[in-house]
Amino acid sequence: MKPTDPGAAAAPETSTPSPAAPRFLLWLVAVGFFMQTLDSTIVNTALPAMAASLHESPLRMQSVVVAYSLTMATLIPATGWLADRFGTQRIFLLAIVLFTLGSAACAASVSLTQLSAARVLQGIGGAMLLPVGRLAVLRHFPRERFLEAMSFVAIPGLVGPLIGPTLGGWLVEWLSWHWIFLINLPVGVLGALATLRFMPNLRSPQRSGFDFSGYLMLMVAMLAISLSLDGMGGLGFQHATVVVLLLLGLAALVMYWLYALRTPAPLFSPRLFETESFRVGLLGNLFTRIGSGAMPYMIPLQMQLNMGYSPAQAGMLMLPMALAGMGMKRVVTQVILHFGYRRTLIGNTVLLGAVIATFALMTREEPLWLRILQMALFGAVNSMQFTAMNTVTLRDLDAARASSGNSMLSMVQMLGMSLGVTCGAALLGAFTQWLGTQGAAHSLGAFRASFVAIGAITMASAGIFWQLVAADAVPANNEKAQP
Template identity: 75%
Template sequence: MTSKASEQSTRLLLWLVAIGFFMQTLDSTIVNTALPAMARSLGESPLRMQAVVVAYALAMATVIPATGWLADRFGTRRIFMLAIALFALGSAACAASRTLTELTLSRILQGCGGAMLLPVGRLTVLRAFPRERFLEAMSFVAIPGLVGPLIGPTLGGWLVEVASWHWIFLINLPVALVGVWATLRYMPDFRGSDLARFDLSGYVMLVVAMLSISIALDGIGALGLQHAVVVALLMLGLAALASYWLHALRTPAPLFSPSLFQLQSYRVGLLGNLFARIGSGAMPYLIPLLMQLAMGYSPAQAGMLMLPVAIASMGMKRVVTRIVQRLGYRRVLVVNTIALGLMIASFALMTPTQPLWLRVIQMAIFGAVNSMQFTAMNTVTLKDLNPAHASSGNSLMSMVQMLGMSLGVSVAAALLSTFSNWLGAGPTPGPQSLGVFRGALVTIGVLTMASAAIFWQLADDRRRPTAPADTADPGQAS
């Protein structure tokens, strides 16, 4: 009887972590389709709404590095419950927001909660399950993480049409209440046995670097910052990044050890993750806007059009292993990064008169290429890490993934603003705005193709490749 009760508790723990992951990935994508409706409600231009997406991703990027230490210090149960509570409070605040500033601040609160859901949940599963069952357990947890991006854009578009955009946040509240109850009942309270001192000064330097660079890029597109302010912020960000590197070299227990970068596969994979994700992170923001503002689609129709992307993305995971085993990571990533850039640029060829079947095929091909990119990038980054560096290496990669998404949206918004001024199209929805999107898409496609040069630095591993793991990617928001 005791064994049956223990088995039931561990199964319910998996469901709890899986639902938390689902909430986090759903809210990474559900907002994109609703941005034009939000803009109308708040009296803003649709092309100035990127702060709603950037704030969430950037909040996650800044909190992720501290989640492991917080869980070890205060216990997994307490931190997971705090994560759900912050996520719920942020969701309620988003629904109650009356201005873009209020909504952006609420998304920051929501992102702080979302940042802790997956890392703390994954840490709990790691400690609750024996090594031989961990892969099976994490595979179960990863499934809702793949379903979230699948239904997010469609659900967001549907809710906007049948109710209002506020409901894309309100639907989180009953799920969060159940989550808090389940956490108190089924979440084990694991703590770290040998807790090191948290590298607070290093953490502050990293946060300053991320915020300064992101605000500088976002300031070009939405905040209307003067060029001198943008340059000053960029310089502050680079100085903070250099300061962290010097600090990490002389600190016994830095947040992220410089020894991580002694592995060629890790440093190349991490840099590739950052720059290639700028293109991938921009597309979930750009495509719904393109469909609604330039092509005349309704929110529900724009959300439905994202389904082929997500379905092809999930289907591609079945063949990635065989492709990498045959060709090796270097060839796959160089060729696939160029293909990804070409697919992004190909969306500039869209016109309102094109048949629907052609758009569906284009979306599906983009989803397959994007999925190949994510899976190969993630695995080549982590495959050579030793156990001592696995935890910090994975946390740094997760931070870079979210930072890449944030930068992608900021770059896309800046390009839309720039081309809008150059072409004199303005923010008014209609076919006249198509040229603005075309300029942004081609530019982002070229930038993505340029990042293939990073993956060219990988060693040629065709003869002895490591099969990529089917790891859940919080950044894969299609």
């Protein structure tokens, strides 16, 4: 599919919204973004309680997280075409309905298999919430107001991860893990009614066909590679199955690349990678987010299984991480302007990996103030990394490639989060076996070795940003870092 530039449409088809619709449209999209990001993190502190309820090992619960993020990664490329074909109101309404039904199914699950399947349904809805909502804002607001509008929408998206782990911990401790999903039901009903009232049904008059062949190849590649990695951890696949899945995923990826080279309008054109900053930024995003994505999964497990923290306490200790990340947004632009993208990303990636490795030093006797400082440091460095990576990836794309590049970046971000959890679980499983602690599944040694390995992987990805050339290493004076 060759994504259509929404700004190029002279007269998009639309239903007529009420005079008050612009303000309520922003609130609607913001709440949708909040629901999506909240459910990306709210389950992390609840995994041990879920495992006890479902009679599973806590170290086998990664599929609850992976199913959601991987589903989002596989569906994001199709959201733009769906909105162009059926209209933003219809697809946004469908997204809310599926997300709400998936939440209800999660709360009703009595096994890990049912819960993972329900998270897939929830992820289908979540995949469409932000891209379709952002597209509606882009087409409804004039260009001079778009940045202001999207800044308003982005705030709840930052609040979701901020309160997700804490809220999840409190709900588990005072009610039950089922309420993590039940709280979405009234929000979903109100959101569906608001969508019918305030969301314009915008469609592009210049609708292009959808590259189903390319989409299928990419989807097979992402699923097969993710399942092969997960097979080494929670799924317990035989080595032969893991190898077959990994080869299938790599073959599908190569097939897509060869197919896209000879297709006039592929889903993602290989010409995107002719832009140096996009190529480096995208690959850096993927590999660095593997390390960053593993941490929100592993840290709450470590604190509850080995440090004696309750779910609420573990959730509260995640707050400094989120608060420091939000605070760092104010200084990122100045840091990048002073050091340039290349030096900022190389140095910050190495620092991020080192901070991840320090979590191997966590002990029960560690002072609370030191643990809070460690969490805040990780949140600040991680926030710097995300902002610099996102900005350098998109900064040099022209208008014709910006939409496709942004869609690919969104897909890679969710894929990186999914692979991070998968790799974290696989490392925990492998080190548990290698250290001979199968009977003590919550081995402190396995967690420590996994943190060191993930930190080393993250530091190694700094070599990707080394490839930024001088022209890409220095930002323009009027350039702003993106959230």
